[in-house]
Amino acid sequence: MAGHTELTGIALVGLAALMCGMIMTRFRQPPVVGYILAGLFLGPSAAGLVANEQQIHLLAELGVLMLLFMIGLELPVAAFMKVWRIAVLVTLGQIAGFLLIAFALADLMDWPPAFALLIAFAAALSSTAVAIKMIEEIGEGGTETGRIAVAVLIAQDLAVVPMMLIIGDLGGSGFSTAGVVKVVASGIVLTLLVVYFSRKGRIRLPFAERVAAHPELRPVAAIALCLAAAAMAGVAGLSAAYGAFIAGLVLGNAHGARDLTAAAKPIEGLLMMVFFLSVGLLIDLRFIADNLARVLWWLAIVTVAKTALNIALFRLLAQPWPRAFLAGVLLGQVGEFSFLLAAVGARAGIVPEGQTPLVVSVVALSLLISPLWLAAARRLGAVAAKRRTTFRSLMRYLYGAETGWLLAIARLPGRWARAAGTVLPRRPARRPARPRERAPRGGGAAAETKARAKDDA
Numbered sequence: 001m002a003g004h005t006e007l008t009g010i011a012l013v014g015l016a017a018l019m020c021g022m023i024m025t026r027f028r029q030p031p032v033v034g035y036i037l038a039g040l041f042l043g044p045s046a047a048g049l050v051a052n053e054q055q056i057h058l059l060a061e062l063g064v065l066m067l068l069f070m071i072g073l074e075l076p077v078a079a080f081m082k083v084w085r086i087a088v089l090v091t092l093g094q095i096a097g098f099l100l101i102a103f104a105l106a107d108l109m110d111w112p113p114a115f116a117l118l119i120a121f122a123a124a125l126s127s128t129a130v131a132i133k134m135i136e137e138i139g140e141g142g143t144e145t146g147r148i149a150v151a152v153l154i155a156q157d158l159a160v161v162p163m164m165l166i167i168g169d170l171g172g173s174g175f176s177t178a179g180v181v182k183v184v185a186s187g188i189v190l191t192l193l194v195v196y197f198s199r200k201g202r203i204r205l206p207f208a209e210r211v212a213a214h215p216e217l218r219p220v221a222a223i224a225l226c227l228a229a230a231a232m233a234g235v236a237g238l239s240a241a242y243g244a245f246i247a248g249l250v251l252g253n254a255h256g257a258r259d260l261t262a263a264a265k266p267i268e269g270l271l272m273m274v275f276f277l278s279v280g281l282l283i284d285l286r287f288i289a290d291n292l293a294r295v296l297w298w299l300a301i302v303t304v305a306k307t308a309l310n311i312a313l314f315r316l317l318a319q320p321w322p323r324a325f326l327a328g329v330l331l332g333q334v335g336e337f338s339f340l341l342a343a344v345g346a347r348a349g350i351v352p353e354g355q356t357p358l359v360v361s362v363v364a365l366s367l368l369i370s371p372l373w374l375a376a377a378r379r380l381g382a383v384a385a386k387r388r389t390t391f392r393s394l395m396r397y398l399y400g401a402e403t404g405w406l407l408a409i410a411r412l413p414g415r416w417a418r419a420a421g422t423v424l425p426r427r428p429a430r431r432p433a434r435p436r437e438r439a440p441r442g443g444g445a446a447a448e449t450k451a452r453a454k455d456d457a
Helices: 002-026 031-040 055-072 077-082 084-111 113-124 128-137 144-167 177-198 208-212 215-235 239-250 257-282 287-289 292-315 322-331 337-348 355-369 370-385 391-419 443-456
Strands: none
Touching: 002 287, 002 337, 031 257, 031 355, 031 443, 055 215, 055 239, 077 084, 077 144, 077 177, 084 113, 084 128, 084 292, 113 144, 113 337, 113 355, 128 144, 128 322, 144 239, 144 322, 144 337, 144 443, 177 239, 208 215, 208 239, 208 370, 215 239, 239 355, 257 355, 287 292, 287 355, 292 322, 292 355, 337 355, 337 370, 355 370
């Protein structure tokens, strides 16, 4: 009977995830949001139908490894290298900006420095699954805005690996010299691989042709190589996620990678469902109800600060207002890898007691409110086709007369300048062009003959 009970529980979990995922896709939302809701409904703070959370967490760790493996496998290295400067600078700016915010808050909230670093890393990451879905829904996949946003997501995914290594080494006695060497060496290896593969470098793996000849071996080979690379990285003292990502990057640039990617997709979808389901299981509804104002306050701070920081960074890199505004909204949520960083920080012992439910709640709610961001992105999608080059014209086009206060703020610099007795430089007004006198038909000779005839008359 116990076996039947466990089987019934697995069936309920699968059906709940399927139904919630289908509902979200009906509203044109990412299925991962539905998986989080399913875990929330089935978790201990709601229906309590999932009792054995250890097995779920084990499968969730496999899901994380498979996700990083697939990101490396599908990484468009050549396309990324075309806009890598903007992507890297925006990612570094996001990390630097949140480091300043986190350490400023650490002085006020009495946080340990390691925990402030964890918060900065987690807040700097965006959700690859949610953002790409939003980009596809508003039709920006082939535009410059979509390409830049995807490149930033790729740069963030690349930054996850050194972030995990840094957070993991901060536990215990703190960051050691060996930890610094390990992070630097892993970063160098990753950079060299990306540069090599960007020059269309291809490798040929042993037994690749034999595996490619048998479709039933492809998914087995994908998951076996992913887990083997993760295990080897763990033995070497590195993160298992680093090994999975490197394995995917190498296999993605090998001969026959397309067939391997297609075979691994269903496995990735299944394990990703389990991962986001475990995220929903971690959400404590009682904690949110008891600390609702606190949770919403931190959610608003992270969301607004991140969106504003994104827009400012894109503007500093000479991107026009429409592109900066739309890309900033698309990247305004917190990413799924923030859960992974929080888990690594909890294992390293750098998360203060009582802070884990708050971090999980804020990150999960940031993903759950993605429909609002998608609605905003849809409304902004038409801006790409309009030539709105100033903040004032952008706000007027988006919201019309509803945002008089925004337009007033946009006019403040000019008012302050005039009050100080200075004159803002303005472009000289163009004089209207004089209408040209049209010559009579027939050319110059005919016109002269008609004029003489008129005088004679």
